[in-house]
Amino acid sequence: MGSDYKDDLDLAARVAQGDANAFNDFYARYADLVFAFIYHLLNGARADAEEIWQDTLVAALRAMPGYRGQSQLSSWLCGIARRKVADFHRRRGGIREPVSSVPPEQLLDLMDSGPLPDEVLQQGEARARVVEALAGLPVDYRNALIARYVDGQPVDEVARRLGRSYKATESLLSRGRTALRDLLRSIPHEFYE
Amino acid sequence: MNDHETNFEQNLGRLIKASCGPETGASPAARERLRRELAATLRHRLQPAEFPATALGLLTALVLLLFAAWGACAWPGAAGLAGRLPSGPILALVVVNLVGIPVAGLVIVLRRKYA
Numbered sequence: 001m002g003s004d005y006k007d008d009l010d011l012a013a014r015v016a017q018g019d020a021n022a023f024n025d026f027y028a029r030y031a032d033l034v035f036a037f038i039y040h041l042l043n044g045a046r047a048d049a050e051e052i053w054q055d056t057l058v059a060a061l062r063a064m065p066g067y068r069g070q071s072q073l074s075s076w077l078c079g080i081a082r083r084k085v086a087d088f089h090r091r092r093g094g095i096r097e098p099v100s101s102v103p104p105e106q107l108l109d110l111m112d113s114g115p116l117p118d119e120v121l122q123q124g125e126a127r128a129r130v131v132e133a134l135a136g137l138p139v140d141y142r143n144a145l146i147a148r149y150v151d152g153q154p155v156d157e158v159a160r161r162l163g164r165s166y167k168a169t170e171s172l173l174s175r176g177r178t179a180l181r182d183l184l185r186s187i188p189h190e191f192y193e
Numbered sequence: 194m195n196d197h198e199t200n201f202e203q204n205l206g207r208l209i210k211a212s213c214g215p216e217t218g219a220s221p222a223a224r225e226r227l228r229r230e231l232a233a234t235l236r237h238r239l240q241p242a243e244f245p246a247t248a249l250g251l252l253t254a255l256v257l258l259l260f261a262a263w264g265a266c267a268w269p270g271a272a273g274l275a276g277r278l279p280s281g282p283i284l285a286l287v288v289v290n291l292v293g294i295p296v297a298g299l300v301i302v303l304r305r306k307y308a
Contacts, residue, residue, distance in 0.1 A: 018235060031227070036217040050223035054230055061234050111204040112197040127212040134213065149206040150213050177205055 009069035016065040031057060033135040034077050040128035041085045052088055056081045074135035102126060108185060133183035141176035148173055252297055259290050 005011040005022070014022035034056060039049040060080050067076060102110065102120055107129075110116055120126055134142055140162070147158045159169035219227070262283050 016238075018238070023231075023235065027228075027231070032218060033213075035219045036213055039217050040212065046220070050219055050226075053219060053223065054227050057227060058230055058234050061231055062238070108201075111201050111208075114200055116204040116207060121207060121211050126208070130208045130212040131217075134209065145209060146213060149209040152210075177202060180205065181201070 007069065008073035009067070012064050012067040012069075012073060015061070016067075029139065030074060030077055030135060033074070033131055034081055037078055037128050037131045037135070038081050038085060040124040040131060041082070042088075043124040048088065052081070052084045056084045059084070072136050074132065078132045078135065105185070108181065129184060129187055130180075132187055133180050136183050137176060137179055140172065141179055144169065144172045145176045145180065248297070252293055255286065255290055255293065259286050262286060 011022055011026060015026050035049065035053045038052050038056065042049050060077055107126060110120060144158055144162060147153050147161055155169055156166055159166050162169060164172065
Protein backbone atom coordinates (compact mmCIF):
# COMPACT_ATOMS: atom_id res chain seq x y z
CA MET A 1 0.00 0.00 0.00
CA GLY A 2 1.13 3.52 -0.62
CA SER A 3 1.60 5.93 2.21
CA ASP A 4 -1.71 7.68 1.53
CA TYR A 5 -3.80 4.79 2.78
CA LYS A 6 -3.52 2.80 5.96
CA ASP A 7 -4.58 -0.38 4.20
CA ASP A 8 -6.94 -1.83 1.60
CA LEU A 9 -9.91 -1.18 3.84
CA ASP A 10 -9.04 2.49 4.09
CA LEU A 11 -8.68 2.78 0.31
CA ALA A 12 -11.98 0.96 -0.29
CA ALA A 13 -13.78 3.09 2.30
CA ARG A 14 -12.55 6.29 0.68
CA VAL A 15 -13.55 5.09 -2.78
CA ALA A 16 -16.99 4.16 -1.44
CA GLN A 17 -17.32 7.67 0.06
CA GLY A 18 -16.67 9.19 -3.36
CA ASP A 19 -13.13 10.46 -2.77
CA ALA A 20 -11.97 11.20 -6.33
CA ASN A 21 -8.26 10.80 -5.52
CA ALA A 22 -8.86 7.46 -3.87
CA PHE A 23 -10.88 6.35 -6.88
CA ASN A 24 -8.05 7.37 -9.22
CA ASP A 25 -5.54 5.48 -7.09
CA PHE A 26 -7.78 2.44 -6.98
CA TYR A 27 -8.13 2.56 -10.76
CA ALA A 28 -4.39 3.01 -11.31
CA ARG A 29 -3.54 0.16 -8.97
CA TYR A 30 -5.98 -2.46 -10.04
CA ALA A 31 -7.82 -1.74 -13.30
CA ASP A 32 -5.09 -2.93 -15.68
CA LEU A 33 -4.27 -5.98 -13.58
CA VAL A 34 -7.92 -6.97 -13.38
CA PHE A 35 -8.13 -6.68 -17.15
CA ALA A 36 -5.01 -8.83 -17.64
CA PHE A 37 -6.43 -11.37 -15.18
CA ILE A 38 -9.72 -11.66 -17.10
CA TYR A 39 -7.94 -11.60 -20.46
CA HIS A 40 -5.83 -14.63 -19.48
CA LEU A 41 -8.75 -16.50 -17.96
CA LEU A 42 -10.49 -16.11 -21.33
CA ASN A 43 -7.35 -17.16 -23.19
CA GLY A 44 -7.01 -13.81 -24.93
CA ALA A 45 -10.62 -13.24 -26.06
CA ARG A 46 -10.22 -9.46 -26.00
CA ALA A 47 -13.76 -8.28 -26.78
CA ASP A 48 -15.28 -10.59 -24.16
CA ALA A 49 -12.57 -9.64 -21.68
CA GLU A 50 -13.36 -5.95 -22.13
CA GLU A 51 -17.05 -6.54 -21.50
CA ILE A 52 -16.41 -8.64 -18.38
CA TRP A 53 -13.81 -6.12 -17.19
CA GLN A 54 -16.43 -3.39 -17.21
CA ASP A 55 -18.98 -5.61 -15.43
CA THR A 56 -16.39 -6.59 -12.84
CA LEU A 57 -15.24 -3.12 -11.92
CA VAL A 58 -18.75 -1.68 -11.88
CA ALA A 59 -19.88 -4.55 -9.63
CA ALA A 60 -16.83 -3.99 -7.43
CA LEU A 61 -17.57 -0.29 -7.12
CA ARG A 62 -21.18 -1.01 -6.18
CA ALA A 63 -20.15 -3.63 -3.65
CA MET A 64 -17.28 -1.61 -2.20
CA PRO A 65 -19.18 -0.28 0.85
CA GLY A 66 -19.56 -3.94 1.84
CA TYR A 67 -15.83 -4.69 1.63
CA ARG A 68 -14.65 -5.44 5.15
CA GLY A 69 -10.99 -6.24 4.51
CA GLN A 70 -11.55 -9.97 4.99
CA SER A 71 -9.10 -10.56 2.12
CA GLN A 72 -6.74 -8.38 0.14
CA LEU A 73 -8.55 -5.95 -2.15
CA SER A 74 -6.79 -7.58 -5.11
CA SER A 75 -8.06 -11.06 -4.13
CA TRP A 76 -11.52 -9.65 -3.61
CA LEU A 77 -11.46 -8.08 -7.09
CA CYS A 78 -10.09 -11.26 -8.68
CA GLY A 79 -12.87 -13.18 -6.91
CA ILE A 80 -15.50 -10.92 -8.50
CA ALA A 81 -13.77 -11.26 -11.89
CA ARG A 82 -13.63 -15.03 -11.54
CA ARG A 83 -17.38 -15.17 -10.83
CA LYS A 84 -18.11 -12.92 -13.82
CA VAL A 85 -16.02 -15.17 -16.06
CA ALA A 86 -17.85 -18.24 -14.70
CA ASP A 87 -21.21 -16.51 -15.39
CA PHE A 88 -20.00 -15.73 -18.90
CA HIS A 89 -19.14 -19.39 -19.52
CA ARG A 90 -22.51 -20.45 -18.13
CA ARG A 91 -24.34 -18.02 -20.40
CA ARG A 92 -22.39 -19.38 -23.33
CA GLY A 93 -23.73 -22.85 -22.62
CA GLY A 94 -21.42 -24.01 -19.90
CA ILE A 95 -18.75 -25.21 -22.29
CA ARG A 96 -15.22 -24.33 -21.25
CA GLU A 97 -11.94 -25.14 -22.79
CA PRO A 98 -10.34 -27.97 -20.83
CA VAL A 99 -7.96 -26.62 -18.24
CA SER A 100 -4.57 -28.19 -17.77
CA SER A 101 -3.05 -25.72 -15.40
CA VAL A 102 -0.01 -26.70 -13.41
CA PRO A 103 -0.61 -26.86 -9.63
CA PRO A 104 1.19 -24.09 -7.71
CA GLU A 105 3.83 -26.34 -6.10
CA GLN A 106 4.59 -27.96 -9.44
CA LEU A 107 4.85 -24.58 -11.14
CA LEU A 108 7.31 -23.36 -8.51
CA ASP A 109 9.36 -26.57 -8.84
CA LEU A 110 9.43 -26.13 -12.60
CA MET A 111 10.51 -22.52 -12.18
CA ASP A 112 13.39 -23.60 -9.93
CA SER A 113 14.61 -26.47 -12.05
CA GLY A 114 15.32 -24.94 -15.46
CA PRO A 115 13.79 -22.93 -18.30
CA LEU A 116 10.01 -23.02 -18.05
CA PRO A 117 8.45 -24.98 -20.95
CA ASP A 118 6.66 -22.80 -23.48
CA GLU A 119 3.38 -24.64 -23.00
CA VAL A 120 3.37 -23.54 -19.35
CA LEU A 121 4.14 -19.97 -20.32
CA GLN A 122 1.24 -20.05 -22.77
CA GLN A 123 -1.32 -21.29 -20.24
CA GLY A 124 -3.93 -18.65 -19.52
CA GLU A 125 -4.44 -20.02 -16.02
CA ALA A 126 -0.75 -19.83 -15.15
CA ARG A 127 -0.62 -16.27 -16.44
CA ALA A 128 -3.80 -15.32 -14.59
CA ARG A 129 -2.28 -16.73 -11.41
CA VAL A 130 0.82 -14.58 -11.87
CA VAL A 131 -1.35 -11.50 -12.44
CA GLU A 132 -3.37 -12.28 -9.31
CA ALA A 133 -0.17 -12.69 -7.31
CA LEU A 134 1.25 -9.44 -8.71
CA ALA A 135 -1.96 -7.61 -7.84
CA GLY A 136 -1.53 -8.77 -4.25
CA LEU A 137 1.98 -7.34 -3.90
CA PRO A 138 2.72 -4.03 -2.22
CA VAL A 139 2.78 -1.30 -4.87
CA ASP A 140 6.54 -0.63 -4.66
CA TYR A 141 7.39 -4.31 -5.15
CA ARG A 142 4.99 -4.55 -8.05
CA ASN A 143 6.27 -1.41 -9.78
CA ALA A 144 9.86 -2.58 -9.44
CA LEU A 145 9.11 -6.05 -10.84
CA ILE A 146 7.11 -4.66 -13.75
CA ALA A 147 9.79 -2.11 -14.61
CA ARG A 148 12.45 -4.82 -14.48
CA TYR A 149 10.69 -7.67 -16.27
CA VAL A 150 7.91 -6.18 -18.40
CA ASP A 151 9.67 -3.00 -19.46
CA GLY A 152 13.00 -4.88 -19.47
CA GLN A 153 14.91 -2.14 -17.70
CA PRO A 154 18.29 -2.83 -16.09
CA VAL A 155 18.47 -2.50 -12.31
CA ASP A 156 20.19 0.90 -12.40
CA GLU A 157 17.41 2.28 -14.60
CA VAL A 158 14.75 0.84 -12.30
CA ALA A 159 16.60 2.46 -9.39
CA ARG A 160 16.60 5.80 -11.17
CA ARG A 161 12.91 5.51 -12.00
CA LEU A 162 11.99 4.64 -8.41
CA GLY A 163 14.35 7.21 -6.91
CA ARG A 164 16.32 4.60 -4.94
CA SER A 165 19.91 3.51 -4.77
CA TYR A 166 21.14 0.56 -6.82
CA LYS A 167 21.54 -1.58 -3.70
CA ALA A 168 18.12 -0.64 -2.35
CA THR A 169 16.54 -1.50 -5.70
CA GLU A 170 18.29 -4.87 -5.85
CA SER A 171 17.01 -5.58 -2.38
CA LEU A 172 13.51 -4.40 -3.33
CA LEU A 173 13.48 -6.69 -6.37
CA SER A 174 14.71 -9.62 -4.31
CA ARG A 175 12.02 -9.08 -1.68
CA GLY A 176 9.45 -8.63 -4.44
CA ARG A 177 10.41 -11.97 -5.99
CA THR A 178 10.21 -13.73 -2.63
CA ALA A 179 6.82 -12.17 -1.88
CA LEU A 180 5.59 -13.16 -5.33
CA ARG A 181 6.74 -16.73 -4.81
CA ASP A 182 4.84 -16.86 -1.52
CA LEU A 183 1.72 -15.45 -3.14
CA LEU A 184 1.96 -17.89 -6.05
CA ARG A 185 2.08 -20.70 -3.54
CA SER A 186 -0.84 -19.38 -1.52
CA ILE A 187 -3.40 -18.94 -4.30
CA PRO A 188 -5.62 -22.04 -4.17
CA HIS A 189 -5.22 -24.21 -7.23
CA GLU A 190 -8.94 -25.04 -7.33
CA PHE A 191 -9.67 -21.46 -8.41
CA TYR A 192 -8.15 -22.39 -11.74
CA GLU A 193 -9.91 -25.69 -12.28
CA MET B 194 22.80 -16.58 -6.31
CA ASN B 195 22.49 -20.38 -6.75
CA ASP B 196 21.08 -22.22 -9.78
CA HIS B 197 17.58 -22.47 -8.30
CA GLU B 198 17.43 -18.77 -7.66
CA THR B 199 18.79 -17.94 -11.11
CA ASN B 200 16.27 -20.26 -12.77
CA PHE B 201 13.48 -18.88 -10.63
CA GLU B 202 14.37 -15.28 -11.45
CA GLN B 203 14.61 -15.93 -15.18
CA ASN B 204 11.37 -17.88 -15.29
CA LEU B 205 9.58 -15.36 -13.13
CA GLY B 206 10.73 -12.62 -15.48
CA ARG B 207 9.41 -14.54 -18.49
CA LEU B 208 6.10 -15.27 -16.75
CA ILE B 209 5.62 -11.68 -15.63
CA LYS B 210 6.39 -10.41 -19.11
CA ALA B 211 3.97 -12.90 -20.67
CA SER B 212 1.29 -12.03 -18.11
CA CYS B 213 1.51 -8.24 -18.10
CA GLY B 214 2.95 -7.35 -21.50
CA PRO B 215 1.43 -4.56 -23.58
CA GLU B 216 -0.85 -6.99 -25.45
CA THR B 217 -2.68 -7.69 -22.19
CA GLY B 218 -3.96 -4.12 -21.93
CA ALA B 219 -7.49 -3.01 -22.73
CA SER B 220 -8.14 -0.87 -25.81
CA PRO B 221 -8.43 2.91 -25.39
CA ALA B 222 -12.11 2.71 -26.34
CA ALA B 223 -12.79 0.12 -23.62
CA ARG B 224 -10.89 2.24 -21.10
CA GLU B 225 -12.93 5.28 -21.97
CA ARG B 226 -16.17 3.29 -21.75
CA LEU B 227 -15.18 1.89 -18.38
CA ARG B 228 -14.17 5.30 -17.01
CA ARG B 229 -17.55 6.74 -18.03
CA GLU B 230 -19.42 3.78 -16.56
CA LEU B 231 -17.51 3.93 -13.28
CA ALA B 232 -17.98 7.69 -12.99
CA ALA B 233 -21.73 7.26 -13.54
CA THR B 234 -21.87 4.45 -10.97
CA LEU B 235 -20.02 6.56 -8.44
CA ARG B 236 -22.24 9.59 -9.10
CA HIS B 237 -25.37 7.48 -8.72
CA ARG B 238 -24.09 5.96 -5.49
CA LEU B 239 -23.37 9.35 -3.99
CA GLN B 240 -26.66 10.99 -4.86
CA PRO B 241 -28.76 11.40 -1.72
CA ALA B 242 -31.64 8.96 -1.90
CA GLU B 243 -34.83 10.90 -2.17
CA PHE B 244 -38.44 9.95 -2.00
CA PRO B 245 -40.61 11.78 -4.57
CA ALA B 246 -42.06 14.84 -2.87
CA THR B 247 -45.46 14.48 -4.58
CA ALA B 248 -45.83 10.87 -3.42
CA LEU B 249 -44.86 11.90 0.08
CA GLY B 250 -47.41 14.75 0.02
CA LEU B 251 -50.11 12.41 -1.23
CA LEU B 252 -49.38 9.86 1.48
CA THR B 253 -49.49 12.58 4.14
CA ALA B 254 -52.82 13.83 2.78
CA LEU B 255 -54.19 10.30 2.86
CA VAL B 256 -53.13 9.84 6.46
CA LEU B 257 -54.69 13.17 7.44
CA LEU B 258 -57.90 12.29 5.63
CA LEU B 259 -58.03 8.97 7.39
CA PHE B 260 -57.59 10.61 10.78
CA ALA B 261 -60.20 13.22 9.90
CA ALA B 262 -62.71 10.54 8.91
CA TRP B 263 -61.85 8.50 11.95
CA GLY B 264 -62.17 11.54 14.20
CA ALA B 265 -65.55 12.41 12.67
CA CYS B 266 -66.83 8.92 13.35
CA ALA B 267 -65.48 8.81 16.89
CA TRP B 268 -66.70 12.28 17.96
CA PRO B 269 -69.63 11.77 20.37
CA GLY B 270 -71.30 14.98 19.27
CA ALA B 271 -71.59 13.69 15.75
CA ALA B 272 -73.20 10.33 16.39
CA GLY B 273 -75.52 10.85 13.47
CA LEU B 274 -72.66 11.87 11.18
CA ALA B 275 -70.98 8.48 11.44
CA GLY B 276 -74.06 6.84 10.04
CA ARG B 277 -74.26 9.28 7.14
CA LEU B 278 -70.61 8.93 6.04
CA PRO B 279 -70.18 6.58 3.09
CA SER B 280 -68.43 3.49 4.43
CA GLY B 281 -66.94 2.37 1.06
CA PRO B 282 -64.59 5.34 0.48
CA ILE B 283 -63.54 5.34 4.15
CA LEU B 284 -62.71 1.66 3.96
CA ALA B 285 -60.74 2.29 0.78
CA LEU B 286 -58.87 5.08 2.54
CA VAL B 287 -58.03 2.78 5.44
CA VAL B 288 -56.79 0.06 3.10
CA VAL B 289 -54.68 2.49 1.04
CA ASN B 290 -53.09 3.80 4.22
CA LEU B 291 -52.50 0.37 5.69
CA VAL B 292 -50.79 -0.75 2.51
CA GLY B 293 -49.19 2.52 1.45
CA ILE B 294 -47.39 3.44 4.65
CA PRO B 295 -45.30 0.28 5.04
CA VAL B 296 -44.60 0.20 1.30
CA ALA B 297 -43.42 3.80 1.35
CA GLY B 298 -41.26 3.08 4.40
CA LEU B 299 -39.70 0.10 2.66
CA VAL B 300 -39.05 2.11 -0.51
CA ILE B 301 -37.34 4.84 1.49
CA VAL B 302 -35.13 2.35 3.35
CA LEU B 303 -34.20 0.47 0.19
CA ARG B 304 -33.36 3.64 -1.71
CA ARG B 305 -31.21 4.93 1.14
CA LYS B 306 -29.37 1.65 1.47
CA TYR B 307 -28.94 0.42 -2.07
CA ALA B 308 -29.34 3.44 -4.30
